[in-house]
Amino acid sequence: MLLEAPFTEEKIRALKVGDKVEITGLIYTGRDAVHKYLHDGGKPPVDLKDSIIYHCGPVVVKEKGKWVVKAAGPTTSIREEPYQGPLMEQYGIRAVIGKGGMGPKTLKYCQKVGAVYFHAVGGAAQVLAERVVDVPNVHLAEKFGSPEAIWEFQVERFPVVVTMDSHGNSLHDQVLAASSDRLKDILG
Amino acid sequence: METKILQANLLELIRRTSAELPGDVKQAIAKGLRKEKKDSSGQYALQVISDNIGMAKVNSLPICQDTGTIICYAELPSWCDEKTFRKTYERAVVKATKVGYLRQNSVDSITGVNSGNNLGPGNPAYHFHPAKGKSLTVKMMLKGGGSENMSAQYSLPDNRIGAGRDLEGVRRCLLDAVVNAQGKGCGPGILGVCVGGDRGSGYVAAKETLFRLLDDKNDDKRLAKLERQIMKEANSLGIGPMGFGGETTLLGVKITHRNRVPASFFVSVAYMCWAFRRNGFQMGEGGKISRWLYES
Numbered sequence A: 001m002l003l004e005a006p007f008t009e010e011k012i013r014a015l016k017v018g019d020k021v022e023i024t025g026l027i028y029t030g031r032d033a034v035h036k037y038l039h040d041g042g043k044p045p046v047d048l049k050d051s052i053i054y055h056c057g058p059v060v061v062k063e064k065g066k067w068v069v070k071a072a073g074p075t076t077s078i079r080e081e082p083y084q085g086p087l088m089e090q091y092g093i094r095a096v097i098g099k100g101g102m103g104p105k106t107l108k109y110c111q112k113v114g115a116v117y118f119h120a121v122g123g124a125a126q127v128l129a130e131r132v133v134d135v136p137n138v139h140l141a142e143k144f145g146s147p148e149a150i151w152e153f154q155v156e157r158f159p160v161v162v163t164m165d166s167h168g169n170s171l172h173d174q175v176l177a178a179s180s181d182r183l184k185d186i187l188g
Numbered sequence B: 001m002e003t004k005i006l007q008a009n010l011l012e013l014i015r016r017t018s019a020e021l022p023g024d025v026k027q028a029i030a031k032g033l034r035k036e037k038k039d040s041s042g043q044y045a046l047q048v049i050s051d052n053i054g055m056a057k058v059n060s061l062p063i064c065q066d067t068g069t070i071i072c073y074a075e076l077p078s079w080c081d082e083k084t085f086r087k088t089y090e091r092a093v094v095k096a097t098k099v100g101y102l103r104q105n106s107v108d109s110i111t112g113v114n115s116g117n118n119l120g121p122g123n124p125a126y127h128f129h130p131a132k133g134k135s136l137t138v139k140m141m142l143k144g145g146g147s148e149n150m151s152a153q154y155s156l157p158d159n160r161i162g163a164g165r166d167l168e169g170v171r172r173c174l175l176d177a178v179v180n181a182q183g184k185g186c187g188p189g190i191l192g193v194c195v196g197g198d199r200g201s202g203y204v205a206a207k208e209t210l211f212r213l214l215d216d217k218n219d220d221k222r223l224a225k226l227e228r229q230i231m232k233e234a235n236s237l238g239i240g241p242m243g244f245g246g247e248t249t250l251l252g253v254k255i256t257h258r259n260r261v262p263a264s265f266f267v268s269v270a271y272m273c274w275a276f277r278r279n280g281f282q283m284g285e286g287g288k289i290s291r292w293l294y295e296s
Ligand code: SF4
Pocket: A122, A123, A124, B064, B065, B066, B067, B068, B143, B144, B145, B146, B147, B184, B185, B186, B273, B274, B275
């Protein structure tokens, strides 16, 4: 299904674990340095209300005066587990995109504030880069370096799967429980 | 020997390895795609993976942005000495990094500084053997960090998983490794396994056995049977591509063995992600490549 900006609470609350979603609109990258900075009280350089944060350290180069994305796969999200939930609440972040899923703290906040976790396909650098159609701006690049900066990505039909929803469900927990049970059966 | 020609060949080897998946891997992914339920998230993930593989080849760009640890295996004939080979390979690596076939992936473990050219202590990693005939054989593998983090070594007996010192114990280790890697190692994955050896040689052999073709058959009947069994059992766990749930959890299992001391029994599991990048060539003294080891 399609998810288009603006990313309102209503649209996000309608999503369920397992939904295949294609996102169109403006999203922001942010990884370790950005999360730590915001958590320590740093001022966000962009308005994060109803935003989507992408856990990604992209490869971006300037070609003919324009930013072009060469690789934009997701990075492991669990490192932001201590910060993510509180930041969602404080700034109204509606969703994060990453890989590997997040823990119980983030899941609780998703439920509380109306947010979701989108899983991108790990390693799919080329397909994901192609869906970034424009890079209007970059923030905090001098402070943190290019991969850790906040990049504004205009994405079109960016493919993800909802693996944690705002109703307390986590696909990661479900698959882990089911596969562990199945393993017990196999081993007898 | 003309090192210029060797360098050009090595650069092409790095490019192919980074941008083009070997045919056996593509076939295994295509097979998985046919098996996944229509409109499931597992099918969706495999479709994106499959599109990505196609795009990387057309654009001659890295399949995954993590171009991993560079592991090089070379069988050297009398006309190519180790020192010259290393020097030439390193020049090719620096060039490949400059043009973007490889990401800057070599970090000083003490200072945290990235060397910027993929060279440094232990990088690239080499394994040299003398060649049997007159040609030079070079194989390489790019092993991503996310997949390497999911590699595991078991010391048997292991009470947690009820694994004793026999093939049944090995089976328990392998299924445990698959369950632990879910959602982390960018599945569907491939297991390279070594039963026995010491902690070091076990991992080396486990990685090296990943060079076998996915659809080949183990010469050792007992291990061939175990490989088939693990494939079937692991793919019945329902973990699926990316851990989204589904039918395709493993694309292959390759098992080898080494003798051990009576006191130890290690099972080393080298976990590989779907971006299973390996290739190689054979070349004669004149510099002509007689054969690529993996059809694309
Ligand atoms: S685990 Fe493999 S596919 Fe995933 S990011 Fe690492 S190298 Fe890429």
